[in-house]
Amino acid sequence: MNETVIEPILHETKTRAAVQPLVADIQNFAQDVFDTVREPLLVLDAALRVRSANSAFYQTFHVSAAETESRQIYELGNGQWGVTALRTLLEDIVPESTVFNDFELEHDFPHIGRRVMLLNARKLHDELVLLAMEDVTEKRRAQHLLEQIEAYAQDVVDTVREPLLILDSSLRVHSANGAFYQTFHVSAEETENQLIYELGNGQWDIPDLRTLLEDIVPTSSVFNDFELEHDFPHIGRRVMLLNDLEAMAWSIPVLREAEVHVLQEGVAMRGGNIALIAAGTGMGQALLHWVDDRFVPSPSEAGHADFAARTEREITLVRDLTARCGRADVEHVVSGRGFLNLHRVAHREPCRAGIDLDAPDAPALISAAALERRCPGCVETLDMFVDAYGAEAGNLALRTVSTGGLFVGGGIAPKILPAMTTGTFMRAFLAKPPLDAMVAKMPVKIILNAQAGLLGAAVFAAGQR
Numbered sequence: 001m002n003e004t005v006i007e008p009i010l011h012e013t014k015t016r017a018a019v020q021p022l023v024a025d026i027q028n029f030a031q032d033v034f035d036t037v038r039e040p041l042l043v044l045d046a047a048l049r050v051r052s053a054n055s056a057f058y059q060t061f062h063v064s065a066a067e068t069e070s071r072q073i074y075e076l077g078n079g080q081w082g083v084t085a086l087r088t089l090l091e092d093i094v095p096e097s098t099v100f101n102d103f104e105l106e107h108d109f110p111h112i113g114r115r116v117m118l119l120n121a122r123k124l125h126d127e128l129v130l131l132a133m134e135d136v137t138e139k140r141r142a143q144h145l146l147e148q149i150e151a152y153a154q155d156v157v158d159t160v161r162e163p164l165l166i167l168d169s170s171l172r173v174h175s176a177n178g179a180f181y182q183t184f185h186v187s188a189e190e191t192e193n194q195l196i197y198e199l200g201n202g203q204w205d206i207p208d209l210r211t212l213l214e215d216i217v218p219t220s221s222v223f224n225d226f227e228l229e230h231d232f233p234h235i236g237r238r239v240m241l242l243n244d245l246e247a248m249a250w251s252i253p254v255l256r257e258a259e260v261h262v263l264q265e266g267v268a269m270r271g272g273n274i275a276l277i278a279a280g281t282g283m284g285q286a287l288l289h290w291v292d293d294r295f296v297p298s299p300s301e302a303g304h305a306d307f308a309a310r311t312e313r314e315i316t317l318v319r320d321l322t323a324r325c326g327r328a329d330v331e332h333v334v335s336g337r338g339f340l341n342l343h344r345v346a347h348r349e350p351c352r353a354g355i356d357l358d359a360p361d362a363p364a365l366i367s368a369a370a371l372e373r374r375c376p377g378c379v380e381t382l383d384m385f386v387d388a389y390g391a392e393a394g395n396l397a398l399r400t401v402s403t404g405g406l407f408v409g410g411g412i413a414p415k416i417l418p419a420m421t422t423g424t425f426m427r428a429f430l431a432k433p434p435l436d437a438m439v440a441k442m443p444v445k446i447i448l449n450a451q452a453g454l455l456g457a458a459v460f461a462a463g464q465r
């Protein structure tokens with residue numbers, strides 16, 4: 001009988017001795033993890049006294065170990081953790097269950113001011129509770145702002161009483177709002193992608209508007225307060241936003257992660273300039289300055305600046321463009337139309353995809369043939385396009401010192417994403433010695449949201465109130 005009692009004890013002792021170093025290792029490892037985690041952590045015992053805190057806790061709350069250890073959590077600081085809701089959680093919920101997640105504590109903390117902390121608790125074993133806190137103040141603030149802007153964007157887009165049209169540079173309708181459809185009794189199918197003059201039964205084919213759109217808009221990127229006086233059936237005054245690029249620029253500060261494709265993570269410098277390059281029907285570039293706590297875009301006519309050739313094949317291209325067009329500007333190369341110019345010089349033999357360069361969708365046909373590798377000349381065309389796009393984006397980055405990030409907008413990039421992400425674009429972007437180290441630090445992102453222009457128009461409108 002004695003044996004049966006003694007034996008298990010001996011056995012247990014032996015086992016304990018054998019695992020002792022392992023336990024010590026695990027404890028050391030746990031302590032290291034505990035100390036190096038960037039979120040403040042507290043280990044509480046069953047009486048909710050602080051068993052230990054990590055350095056992030058001491059740093060965040062500007063307190064010492066002496067002020068913290070062995071104290072009851074509610075006594076810490078000036079009782080800042082004594083909030084009723086947190087009491088309930090720690091005293092009622094934790095004893096019952098082993099975790100609680102994402103409890104939001106908003107509080108005026110001594111030294112650090114009003115903060116929003118996200119608290120998560122884990123019961124380590126029956127005796128100890130690990131309390132982790134994440135400072136989400138900035139995140140909440142940004143989220144709140146974004147929600148406000150989004151709510152406003154929705155408001156502008158859906159319920160603004162004035163008809164709103166966004167046109168691309170070929171004067172086709174990029175998008176319209178609900179008020180537009182209601183006012184003019186037309187559907188989205190009848191409106192989107194239509195030339196403005198073709199809308200309705202040609203009711204927008206007005207001489208004054210034609211002059212404005214065809215003569216004034218192409219030479220200046222923005223016009224404001226243009227009021228169209230015209231006898232429309234049913235309607236009066238309208239608001240028109242015509243510069244898609246500027247509208248798109250306004251959207252950049254509120255774009256979400258899922259709305260961009262990251263080509264280079266980089267490090268965005270706070271208050272650093274942001275640059276936008278956008279190849280679509282034409283080529284647009286804009287610069288965003290940080291003014292009075294927000295980004296304000298400045299338009300440019302950089303699409304009509306000279307195209308800078310860097311390679312033999314680009315020199316051939318410049319020769320061809322100069323002979324045919326008088327000069328080679330960036331838009332001759334990096335735009336929908338650019339595909340046609342590149343297609344000419346990239347084919348040494350007839351196009352195997354049989355593309356008709358006069359077809360209205362020729363640029364899309366060329367990039368499709370290239371992505372499907374149906375014609376070596378079309379593959380070369382797309383490669384030249386992406387290469388030149390990256391180089392011009394790099395030029396813009398240098399000209400604007402866009403340490404806040406460079407964004408690639410416009411309709412083309414999302415459509416040829418597989419070609420934009422092969423490395424050709426970024427190689428050309430980065431090849432800017434002696435300043436290659438500077439451009440290597442800039443975030444570079446492709447805007448995927450096709451409605452970025454509309455979103456930006458809403459942001460702009462929100463700021464005008």
Ligand SMILES: [Zn+2]
Pocket residue numbers: 347350351352353354355369375376377378379
């Ligand atoms: Zn081809």
